[in-house]
Amino acid sequence: MFHHRDIHGNLSNMPTLPRPLFQKWIWMNMESPSRTVKRSALNNLFNLTASYRLDSDIPVPYGRLLEKTGEKTTYRIPHKNKLVCWIVSNWKAKYNRTQYYETFKQHIRIETYGQGFSKNISNEDYLNVVSSCKFYLAFENSIHKDYITEKAYRPLVLGTVPVVLGPPRENYEKLIPGNAFIHVDDFSSPKELAEHLKLLDQNEDLYRQYFTWREHYVTSKTRFGFDHACQACDYIRRHKNYRVVNDLNKWFWG
Structure with a gap:
């Protein structure tokens, strides 16, 4: 289950009941700490993190450079004025x-x-x-x-x-x-x-x-939402271990 924070710190689609013990809750946020309000309620709540941060459980940068495959081609620089x-x-x-x-x-x-x-x-x-x-x-x-x-x-x-x-x-x-x-x-x-x-x-x-x-x-380019979901599914398929993000505030806002 994804939970997204907007720049005002609001948690969207948050359930009212406690999280089932082994259910995966993923904190997804692509805004910077300066643009996200800190909330103490975030600690001990999520299992996984998905963000632009490279030390996230599921890192999803805003873009990627992929190694070329196949035949070498010459790049033509667009006209500049x-x-x-x-x-x-x-x-x-x-x-x-x-x-x-x-x-x-x-x-x-x-x-x-x-x-x-x-x-x-x-x-x-x-x-x-x-x-x-x-x-x-x-x-x-x-x-x-x-x-x-x-x-x-x-x-x-x-x-x-x-x-x-x-x-x-x-x-x-x-x-x-x-x-x-x-x-x-x-x-x-x-x-x-x-x-x-x-x-x-x-x-x-x-x-x-x-x-x-x-x-x-x-x-x-990263496809927002789509790439997060795909990579999250792949991560959960490959990692069956249980964990909790104990201090999300310290990790993200530090």
Whole structure:
């Protein structure tokens, strides 16, 4: 049985009776700790966890890179007519990403879209915009262990280099090849990052180095709900042991 928490901490579809002793209850949550309200009632309640966290019982990251099988093919980079793009709807001045952007934009031109900039775009326009940019600002709304969302994976799918702001580079490299993205922490300042992007814009050979990973991998997006259910069923089939998540609060919010 799945139980999902929304960003306000509400438990949906919770039964009123105690959990039968050996019944599997799975805590599924894809929001970060900053976006999820802590509840003491969660402890000693669930058997299993399913989330983006790699140390979950059932880890379900926002995307995956799978090793290629079959014949080697050459990847063709989509046509680019923009340098840097950012699409954001959840705009808050206190976010790290907002503060970084405010300085970064002083040193490089950034094409901005989304509700945060009063410039909403359709899903189709999203695909066209992102694929037409050389770099996309894959800035997370909060910084936590393993919290690497579709903001990083969708540009990879669309043939754009993500510039990431989130957990450390080492964390990203557990999921994404190190030569597939640019991390803001690799630079001493937003100005230095801007200069690097301008250099890549002028040097096609250097820019193409960020696509060499495609010789070995293909991208795969997570199908929300569907992938969780499939992987949960597979896990329960393979693992018959009984356990309880005693301190979910400590594990997730730590």
